[in-house]
Amino acid sequence: MDPNRSLSLGMLLFLSLAFELSYGTGRGVMDCSVIIQPLGSDTWLSLTNQINKSANKSVRILVTMATSRGSKTNKKIVSFDLTKGGYPDHLEDGYQFQPENLSLGILANRRENEGWYFVSLEENVSVQQFCMQLKLYEQVSTPEIKVLNKTQETENGTCSLMLACTVKKGDHVAYSWSDEAGTRLLSPANRSHLLYITLSNQHHDSIYNCTASNPVSSHSRTFDLWQECRREASKSSSWLPHTVAPLGVIIVIILIPTAVMMLKKQGKKTCQPPVEENSLTIYAQVQKSGPVEKKLDDDLTDQDPCTTIYVAATEPAPEPVQEPNPTTIYASVTLPES
Incomplete structure (x- = not known):
């Protein structure tokens, strides 16, 4: 080798x-x-x-x-x-x-x-x-913004909101908040998905963005804070009609049966025949002159020399009821001459 x-x-x-x-x-x-x-x-x-x-x-x-x-x-x-x-x-x-x-x-x-x-x-x-x-x-999905807490002061017109920005999908997600002009609301080191903000009547910027991002994707969602505050104000101002309407229905339900019962009772009273009072004749003064031997069969058309004064009398009913014991009171009686 x-x-x-x-x-x-x-x-x-x-x-x-x-x-x-x-x-x-x-x-x-x-x-x-x-x-x-x-x-x-x-x-x-x-x-x-x-x-x-x-x-x-x-x-x-x-x-x-x-x-x-x-x-x-x-x-x-x-x-x-x-x-x-x-x-x-x-x-x-x-x-x-x-x-x-x-x-x-x-x-x-x-x-x-x-x-x-x-x-x-x-x-x-x-x-x-x-x-x-x-x-x-994993790529992040479009974030959703939810209101966790809301406080509205009617005296000074301020509205405080606690917002949460969340995503359903995504790995190692970082969150950032900014206003409509693009100015960050939180420091770059603060990547919290929560935002607490208070708006006043002089606060003109009410549209905010939440951006959820990771190294491979990024998505944003806008949120109108004043619209949320106005929705709360409209709810509080419209509570009276929503409360009065059911209360009125309950009152009507109670009053209708009561009125019907009262009408029925009143109808029964009007249908009952009037109770006829005892006939009472009071003579203030009765005088009789002339002979006692006046014939009993004198004509009824002869004028009665006696004077009768009715102090009180009641109108007889259409169908008078005969009273068992009518009462006659003579204020003065003159005996005939002997």
Whole structure:
């Protein structure tokens, strides 16, 4: 065997062994580039980004993947020998490899594709290596703004609101509040989704924006604070009609039966025949003159010389009821002459 060839093979084995050792122990201090991609999208990782142009002289490309930077267990993703060309020696399911530009593709990436990718390019007498960290973020949805608390002072015309801005989807979401002119209401360090603000009658800016964002997406929602305050004022001013209407219905329900009962009682009283009072005749003075022997069969048309004065008398009813004992009181009686 040629001594030079043996020396080259020995050197290659030594470098491979050194690479394996450094690959397992030195990756913790390796500077890894960060690649951010939306979750569920197609991702392509270039394997020649951070290596020199001598990569076309490489003999073999090996890519492994770990879920954490200090992990001792790596998954083999792709192994490709450039001298052979054609199809890779090994390609993990869910990945694609393009030998013409040395790129690794992930179609419709998933959470399990997130992690650290370690790439090594083995040449005849050297080994180059670098790593990439793939971060996947779910895109944020359009935020929703809800009123958590509202206080309205009618005396000074101020309206205080506690607002909450939330999203249904999204990873590592940061929130920011701004007015219609774009001025931030909170400091950049404050990424709270809550906003407490007080408006007065002299406050003209009432439209505010909440922006929810993460490294791969951003969406905003506008909110009119004065409209919310006016809605509360209209509710408070219209409580009287809404309260009086049911109360009026209840009163009517109570009064109608009462009125019907009273009318029935009054009708019974009017239908009853009037109670006829006892006939009472009072003579203030009775005088009789002339002979006692006046014939009893005198004509009834003769004028009675006696004077009768009725002090009180009642009109007889259409059908008078005969009283058992009528009472007659004589104020003065003159006896006939003997």
